[in-house]
Every structure is written in structure tokens, then in C-alpha cells.
Amino acid sequence: MDYNTGVVLIGTCLLGIAAGVIGSFAVLRRRALMGDALAHAALPGICVAFLIIGERHFAGFLLGALVSGSLGVGIVTLLRHSTRIKEDAAIGIVLSVFFGGGIVLSSTIQHMPGGNRSGLDTYIFGKTAAMVRQDVMIIGGVCVFILAVSMLLYKEFKALSFDREYASAQGLPVLALDFAMMTLLVLVTVAGLPAVGVVLMAAMLIIPGAAARFWTDRLHWMLMIAAFIGALTGLFGTMMSARYAGLPAGPIIVLVGASMFVASMLFAPRRGIVARVLSRRRLEVRTMRQNLLRTMYELAEPDPAAKPPVTPVELTSRRAWSVVQARRALERAQAAGMVESVDGMRYRFTEAGLEEAVCVVRTHRLWEVFLIEEAHVAADHVDRDADSIEHVLGAEEVRHLERRLVEMGRWPKEAPLPPPSPHGWANGGDAT
Amino acid sequence: MITPERDVQQAATESGAAVKKAAVAPLDVHDMTVAYHRRPVLWDVDLTLPDGCLTAVVGPNGAGKSTLIKAILSLVPKASGRVLIYGKPYEQQRHLVGYIPQRESVDWDFPVSALDVVLMGRYGRLGWFRRPGKHDRQAALEALENVGMVDFAHRQIAQLSGGQQQRVFLARALVQDAQIYFMDEPFAGVDAATESAIVELLRTLRARGRTVVVVHHDLQTVDRYFDHMILLNMRVVADGPTGDVFTPENLRNTYGGRLTLLDEAAEAMRHGRVDA
Ligand SMILES: Nc1ncnc2c1ncn2[C@@H]1O[C@H](COP(=O)(O)OP(=O)(O)OP(=O)(O)O)[C@@H](O)[C@H]1O
Numbered sequence: 001m002d003y004n005t006g007v008v009l010i011g012t013c014l015l016g017i018a019a020g021v022i023g024s025f026a027v028l029r030r031r032a033l034m035g036d037a038l039a040h041a042a043l044p045g046i047c048v049a050f051l052i053i054g055e056r057h058f059a060g061f062l063l064g065a066l067v068s069g070s071l072g073v074g075i076v077t078l079l080r081h082s083t084r085i086k087e088d089a090a091i092g093i094v095l096s097v098f099f100g101g102g103i104v105l106s107s108t109i110q111h112m113p114g115g116n117r118s119g120l121d122t123y124i125f126g127k128t129a130a131m132v133r134q135d136v137m138i139i140g141g142v143c144v145f146i147l148a149v150s151m152l153l154y155k156e157f158k159a160l161s162f163d164r165e166y167a168s169a170q171g172l173p174v175l176a177l178d179f180a181m182m183t184l185l186v187l188v189t190v191a192g193l194p195a196v197g198v199v200l201m202a203a204m205l206i207i208p209g210a211a212a213r214f215w216t217d218r219l220h221w222m223l224m225i226a227a228f229i230g231a232l233t234g235l236f237g238t239m240m241s242a243r244y245a246g247l248p249a250g251p252i253i254v255l256v257g258a259s260m261f262v263a264s265m266l267f268a269p270r271r272g273i274v275a276r277v278l279s280r281r282r283l284e285v286r287t288m289r290q291n292l293l294r295t296m297y298e299l300a301e302p303d304p305a306a307k308p309p310v311t312p313v314e315l316t317s318r319r320a321w322s323v324v325q326a327r328r329a330l331e332r333a334q335a336a337g338m339v340e341s342v343d344g345m346r347y348r349f350t351e352a353g354l355e356e357a358v359c360v361v362r363t364h365r366l367w368e369v370f371l372i373e374e375a376h377v378a379a380d381h382v383d384r385d386a387d388s389i390e391h392v393l394g395a396e397e398v399r400h401l402e403r404r405l406v407e408m409g410r411w412p413k414e415a416p417l418p419p420p421s422p423h424g425w426a427n428g429g430d431a432t
Numbered sequence: 433m434i435t436p437e438r439d440v441q442q443a444a445t446e447s448g449a450a451v452k453k454a455a456v457a458p459l460d461v462h463d464m465t466v467a468y469h470r471r472p473v474l475w476d477v478d479l480t481l482p483d484g485c486l487t488a489v490v491g492p493n494g495a496g497k498s499t500l501i502k503a504i505l506s507l508v509p510k511a512s513g514r515v516l517i518y519g520k521p522y523e524q525q526r527h528l529v530g531y532i533p534q535r536e537s538v539d540w541d542f543p544v545s546a547l548d549v550v551l552m553g554r555y556g557r558l559g560w561f562r563r564p565g566k567h568d569r570q571a572a573l574e575a576l577e578n579v580g581m582v583d584f585a586h587r588q589i590a591q592l593s594g595g596q597q598q599r600v601f602l603a604r605a606l607v608q609d610a611q612i613y614f615m616d617e618p619f620a621g622v623d624a625a626t627e628s629a630i631v632e633l634l635r636t637l638r639a640r641g642r643t644v645v646v647v648h649h650d651l652q653t654v655d656r657y658f659d660h661m662i663l664l665n666m667r668v669v670a671d672g673p674t675g676d677v678f679t680p681e682n683l684r685n686t687y688g689g690r691l692t693l694l695d696e697a698a699e700a701m702r703h704g705r706v707d708a
């Protein structure tokens with residue numbers, strides 16, 4: 001890796017970070033497509049800048065992009081506010097008209113004498129290899145500025161994005177903040193054009209934020225993860241496009257980002273698809289086992305401690321299970337050491353199984369009594385997902401409920417069975 | 433479950449002599465007209481609220497109740513008129529005003545916890561660039577405690593029920609420690625227990641001299657919960673103490689010829705008499 005590639009790597013890495021952060025806000029505010037309109041609208045500005053300057057001049061190009069990109073955003077805003085056109089349609093119109101104009105201009109320029117030195121074609125799909133040290137310095141500077149501003153205004157941006165009206169009622173200057181956020185979006189988009197190109201710059205803004213959302217439920221983490229994903233995207237994309245010379249950088253960077261998005265969607269803990277499927281599966285298994293133990297306990301009452309054996313058929317009389325399902329539940333519980341087979345057909349509690357059954361039945365009945373007797377307490381406020389009822393209602397309340405259970409004859413008076421173990425079912429639950 | 437006592441007590445000592453100039457009305461709206469796209473939705477609103485009362489804003493859908501509140505808070509532009517909060521323009525008195533928007537007004541999938549949302553109630557007083565500190569967190573947790581939501585402080589807000597979300601919004605307004613509160617349909621979609629908890633909270637606020645304006649849809653309960661009332665339908669049909677304003681005549685003028693609503697109103701009147 002030569003010196004220039006190293007510099008470019010730093011530049012695209014910074015770009016990924018800045019795009020990830022600002023893009024996250026755009027995604028949360030449903031403004032993601034605005035970045036797309038902006039990037040496309042920048043192309044004619046770059047062409048006009050070339051026509052004025054007459055040579056490839058990076059800062060001049062960025063300035064041109066800034067002007068026409070802002071013009072595009074302004075037109076979208078104007079169309080939305082003063083006509084009945086909705087934002088998506090306004091974006092569609094501006095995006096294609098500006099891009100069309102830009103393509104016409106740039107192919108005209110390419111055919112002019114000296115036009116092939118303009119490097120304009122690299123702005124359509126991006127070309128990191130065409131960047132030189134000064135270009136990267138400018139891009140890096142812009143990105144650092146964007147990061148600094150969004151860190152300073154973190155609280156304000158957060159309030160604005162979540163509840164604009166409330167933020168305004170709090171005295172935040174929402175219009176100015178809107179404008180600041182839009183300016184940062186414009187800046188990062190324009191800075192990204194030489195590397196990623198106008199066609200795909202929107203992906204650079206959207207993908208890191210959208211991917212980060214899978215990993216967390218907290219805004220500051222989302223921003224940091226988006227920054228991280230953006231940085232990796234920039235790095236890998238640049239390295240790959242440097243290795244295979246003919247490949248344009250934009251598509252490669254986007255593909256790298258897309259694979260990170262897919263990985264996040266699949267494998268992120270809790271919100272990822274795999275985690276969801278697994279936790280639903282675990283919940284099913286757990287529910288089945290709890291139902292089994294409770295049914296066996298109820299069949300064995302009034303003396304469950306004697307551990308009388310049951311058959312799958314007996315279970316189906318109490319639950320909406322088929323015999324096959326009942327047998328499967330028993331086999332699973334046997335594998336977990338909760339029941340043992342007596343003669344291949346009948347099953348009974350093991351010591352551990354009885355202990356768990358007591359725990360399950362007790363919790364179940366306590367909730368029942370609670371909901372019947374204390375329904376006036378806002379049920380809303382009660383977290384019935386919690387594994388341990390004590391955790392939610394407090395020891396005192398649980399003792400009271402227990403007394404009620406005994407009075408109702410639904411629980412043995414001289415509690416002969418061990419107190420429920422707090423660890424019993426504590427798996428698969430959400431530990432927020 | 434809601435126990436506002438402590439918070440409000442503390443708030444009262446905190447802001448002690450803050451604003452109380454007995455003679456000045458907490459809210460004074462004069463000749464206000466509001467229009468969206470040149471179509472007026474509120475005409476010539478004149479209102480003066482007495483200190484320390486619970487006021488209901490009542491009217492049919494689309495009557496402009498939300499618009500009234502938003503215009504008072506300068507969230508939508510006024511075509512004409514002026515609003516005074518404790519005798520001064522709203523812009524100077526923002527810190528005295530708490531706001532609870534309609535619950536549907538935000539994206540509940542937003543990546544913040546209940547505690548984060550409540551902390552936003554402190555942003556106004558924090559000033560630029562400053563992050564909420566330990567003291568703010570403490571206040572936010574207390575506000576959550578007061579609405580019975582402290583156990584849910586670290587939940588992402590999408591994982592709360594509608595009633596719980598409403599409580600979070602309440603806590604966000606409480607933590608602001610305002611003198612006058614505007615609440616847009618805080619009772620929408622909450623169960624009886626949450627409703628009575630919110631009413632309890634409103635009464636405590638009143639007992640501490642706060643003024644509360646609530647958009648309320650339930651004619652069955654309005655005379656029990658509120659001592660002051662504004663009947664609204666594009667203009668103020670009537671306003672004053674609930675006893676004077678809550679008459680079939682006024683309701684007919686507010687709701688027009690909508691029979692079902694009138695039946696409901698008549699039912700409410702009977703109901704009220706039985707209760708009394
Ligand atoms: N942003 C807006 N642009 C244009 N018209 C609006 C806007 N918001 C409200 N309106 C119109 O203004 C009128 C009053 O609306 P508002 O939301 O204040 O009613 P409301 O009394 O709060 O009704 P609800 O009981 O349904 O909440 C309605 O006719 C509505 O269509």
C-alpha cells in the first residue's frame with residue numbers, strides 16, 4: 001500500500017464516520033431520501049464549476065456541488081410547502097431533472113477539447129484512486145467539522161428528531177436546528193461525491209444508520225455503531241477498489257456496506273432475525289415445559305409430592321395437546337431431567353422436576369389471584385413477563401397473596417415444598 | 433399508583449416565589465385567530481383563566497382544540513391576537529409552561545428509553561451544549577416514580593403500552609416543574625386505573641397552585657374532574673366554571689345537531705345529577 005492509498009483510506013474512513021452519524025439522524029427523521037436528491041442534484045453544479053474554472057479543481061467542484069445540491073434541496077422544500085406535491089414526489093422530480101441535466105452537461109464537456117481531463121466521469125460512480133492528498137485533506141476537514149458539530153448539538157438534535165413540537169415548546173430554535181442538520185447533510189454528501197459518486201452516495205448515508213438500528217435501542221449507541229459501520233465500509237470499499245483497478249469505488253463501497261447491513265439484520269442480538277427466531281423458539285420450549293409441569297402437578301394434586309406417574313393420554317385430557325405433542329413434551333422434559341420414565345409409557349417427576357413444578361404453579365396461581373383480587377391496580381404498571389413475581393410485586397405483596405391462596409385452599413398450608421429458586425426459569429427472558 | 437405529592441412539594445419549594453403575582457391570570461388570550469393555509473380554524477378566541485384551576489377544553493373532533501393549544505404555545509402561527517402567560521408574552525415565559533402533546537404525535541420506535549424521554553423535559557432549562565447531569569437524572573427518576581413508571585425507566589419506549597407511554601409523557605412534563613400545563617388528550621386510550629391516577633395527579637398539581645388545561649373528550653366525567661371549562665368549536669362557545677357552562681344548551685351549540693352526541697350529553701347530565 002503506497003502513501004497515497006493510505007491517505008485515501010483515512011479520508012474514506014472519516015467520510016464513513018460522518019455519513020454514518022448524520023445519516024442516522026436522517027434515517028430516524030425519515031429524511032433519508034433527501035440525501036439522494038441532494039447527491040444527484042450536485043452533478044450539474046460540478047459541471048458548471050468545471051466550465052467556469054476550465055480545469056479539474058477539487059475545491060471548486062465541491063463548491064459547485066454545494067450550490068446546486070442546496071438548490072435542489074431548496075426546490076424540494078419549496079414544492080412541498082407551497083404546493084400539494086408530497087415530499088417523495090418532489091424528491092423524485094428534483095432528483096431526476098437535476099441528474100438528467102448533469103449527465104447532459106458532463107457528456108457535452110467530455111466532447112469538448114480538453115474535456116476528457118475534467119475527471120467528471122469519476123463523480124458519477126466515484127473513484128478513490130483519482131483522489132490526491134489535497135482532496136483528502138479537504139474531505140477529512142469537512143468530516144471532522146461535521147462530527148464536531150453533531151457532537152456539540154447532540155442533545156438538541158436528539159430532541160428535534162424525537163419530538164419537534166415539544167422541542168420547540170421547550171424553547172429550542174427548531175428552524176435553525178433543522179437548517180443546521182440539513183447543512184451537515186449537504187456537506188457530508190458533497191464531501192462523499194468524489195469517493196462514492198452521485199448515484200450511490202445516498203446508500204452511504206442510509207446503510208450505516210439502518211444497520212446500526214438492529215444492534216441497539218439507544219440513540220448514542222446507534223450513532224456510534226453507525227459511525228463504526230461507516231468507517232469499516234469506507235475502509236474495505238477503498239481497499240477493494242484499489243486492488244482491482246478497473247472497478248469504480250462507489251458500487252464496491254455500497255456492496256461492502258450492504259453486506260454489513262445484511263449481517264446486522266441477521267445476526268444482531270435481540271433485534272436480528274436469527275436472535276428473534278431463536279428466542280421465540282426458546283419461549284415455545286419453555287412454555288411447553290412449564291405447561292407440562294403444571295399439568296402434571298395439577299393431575300397429582302392433592303399430593304404431588306408422592307409423584308404419581310402419568311401417561312401422555314392423561315395429559316391430553318387437560319391440555320389442547322395431541323398425544324404426539326404430549327409425548328414430545330415429556331421426552332423433552334426427560335432430556336432436561338425434569339421427569340423420568342417409569343415403564344416407557346408412564347412418566348413421573350424427578351426431584352428437580354417437582355421443585356420446578358412447585359415454582360411454576362405457585363407463580364401462576366399468585367398471578368391469578370393478583371389479577372382477580374387487585375385488578376384495580378393499574379394492570380398496565382405490572383410487568384407480567386418478569387420471571388419472578390417477587391421481583392415485580394415485592395416480597396410483602398407476594399406474602400399477602402400467598403396467604404390468600406392458602407385461604408382459598410389452593411396452596412398447602414404448611415408449605416411442605418421448598419421455596420422457589422430464583423434462577424429456575426431465568427433464561428430466554430429479556431434482561432433489559 | 434401515582435403519588436405526585438413529593439415531586440410537587442419539592443417543586444413548590446424549588447420555584448418558591450417564582451411567579452405568583454396573585455392578580456395576574458395564568459393565561460390570557462385576546463382576539464386570537466388561527467388559520468392553516470388561509471382557512472381559519474379558530475376565530476376570535478378570548479380567554480382568561482383563573483389561577484390554580486383544572487380546565488377542560490371540550491369540543492367535537494376538528495373543533496380546533498389541539499390547534500388552540502399549539503397556537504398558545506406558538507407551535508402554529510397566529511393570524512392575529514395575543515397570548516399572555518402570567519402577564520407576559522409566551523416567548524418570555526416558556527420556562528413556566530409545560531406541554532403534553534397528543535400521544536400519536538411522535539414516533540414511538542425512536543431509539544430512546546423512557547428515562548431519555550423524561551430527561552428531554554429538562555432540555556429547555558439546560559441551555560446550549562450542556563448535557564443533563566446527575567441532578568437532572570435524579571429529577572427524571574423521581575418524575576417517573578410519581579407516575580408509577582420507575583421500573584420501566586430503561587425500557588425502549590416502543591416496548592411500553594399506550595397507557596405507559598402516556599405516563600412517560602406526563603413525567604416529562606412534570607420534570608419541567610412548570611406553573612401552567614397544557615395537556616392534549618392525556619386520557620385517550622388509558623384504562624380506568626390509569627385515568628384515576630392521572631386525575632389524582634391533576635388534583636395534586638392544582639393543590640400546589642398549578643394551572644392545568646386539558647383537552648378532554650369524555651362528557652361523562654368532565655364535570656367531576658374539572659372545575660373550569662371551555663366549550664370550543666372554531667370559536668369559544670362558552671367558558672367559565674363547569675357548573676355554569678356545562679348545560680345542554682351550550683353542548684348543543686358546541687356539538688351542533690349530532691344526535692348521538694347529544695344523547696350522550698343528556699346521559700351525562702343525568703349521570704351528573706345522580707352523582708351529586
Ligand atoms: N397541519 C394542518 N394543516 C391543515 N389543516 C389542519 C392542520 N392541523 C389541523 N388542521 C385542521 O384544523 C382543524 C382543527 O384541528 P385540530 O387538530 O385542532 O382539531 P381537534 O379539536 O384537536 O380535533 P381532535 O379531537 O380530532 O383531536 C381541523 O379541521 C383540521 O382538519
Ligand SMILES: [Mg+2]
Pocket residue numbers: 497498499534616
Ligand atoms: Mg386534537
